[in-house]
Amino acid sequence: MRNKYLIIATALSVLLALLLFYAGWKFGASSSHADKGPDVAQVAPVPADAPPAGQQIDALRRGVPIDQEAPPPPMAHVENADIKRVRAYPMQPPTIPHAIDNYQVDKNSNRCLLCHSRANAATFQAPPVSVTHYMDRDDQFLATISSRRYFCNQCHVVQTDARPLVANGFRDIDTVIAEDKQGSP
Ligand code: HEC
Numbered sequence: 189m190r191n192k193y194l195i196i197a198t199a200l201s202v203l204l205a206l207l208l209f210y211a212g213w214k215f216g217a218s219s220s221h222a223d224k225g226p227d228v229a230q231v232a233p234v235p236a237d238a239p240p241a242g243q244q245i246d247a248l249r250r251g252v253p254i255d256q257e258a259p260p261p262p263m264a265h266v267e268n269a270d271i272k273r274v275r276a277y278p279m280q281p282p283t284i285p286h287a288i289d290n291y292q293v294d295k296n297s298n299r300c301l302l303c304h305s306r307a308n309a310a311t312f313q314a315p316p317v318s319v320t321h322y323m324d325r326d327d328q329f330l331a332t333i334s335s336r337r338y339f340c341n342q343c344h345v346v347q348t349d350a351r352p353l354v355a356n357g358f359r360d361i362d363t364v365i366a367e368d369k370q371g372s373p
């Protein structure tokens with residue numbers, strides 16, 4: 189009857205293993221929940237006019253169910269106010285403070301450079317493109333605009349009255365520094 193003891197021993201160890209597994213599963217799950225910390229959504233300040241949280245993941249569909257089609261929102265209006273917008277960070281391409289309808293940029297002509305090239309800037313009282321626009325990829329300065337900066341609209345966009353598609357809590361460095369100074373004694 190040695191078999192009987194063997195079976196009992198095996199059954200007992202299987203039971204023990206199951207118990208340990210269950211305990212580990214329970215304990216592990218509860219402790220990993222505790223580590224998670226506060227919800228990100230609670231920390232980042234969300235602008236008051238941002239779309240409701242439920243729609244943010246799906247900003248393009250604006251919360252409309254996938255089997256329905258919503259009427260398209262009105263197109264954003266291009267602002268033509270000659271007013272520069274603040275850059276969020278130093279190397280941000282500035283937004284274009286004027287309309288650019290029918291400004292042709294192709295292989296043969298570049299309407300933007302009519303005003304923004306170094307040679308013509310004074311005539312049109314336009315800010316000339318900065319020196320980076322004359323640098324090739326090895327940082328060597330060229331006499332004419334670099335081919336990397338030829339298609340202006342690759343980087344520069346007109347200013348519109350479009351609302352942000354998703355809320356964001358971005359604060360630029362000046363705001364951060366100002367808050368830091370307030371906080372310190
Ligand atoms: C008729 C001349 C003219 C043409 C053409 C023109 N611009 Fe301008 N641009 C200006 C002037 C003048 C300003 C200065 C602000 C103002 O008066 O609107 C300016 C301002 C800008 C600025 C803002 C620079 C800054 O420091 O904030 C950008 C960017 C710009 N233009 C890009 C373009 C692009 C891209 C094109 C071509 C699609 C273009 N411009 C075509 C005259 C022109």
Ligand code: HEC
Pocket residue numbers: 278279280281282298300301304315316317318319320321333336337338339340341342343344
């Ligand atoms: C690859 C991206 C890129 C392209 C293409 C590009 N720019 Fe820029 N532009 C920038 C960036 C980034 C800045 C700001 C930093 C700097 O000056 O390099 C800038 C700055 C400018 C400024 C402001 C200069 C100043 O001194 O403040 C003007 C005006 C401008 N660009 C016009 C143009 C025009 C006109 C074209 C097309 C001929 C053009 N850019 C093409 C990225 C680009």
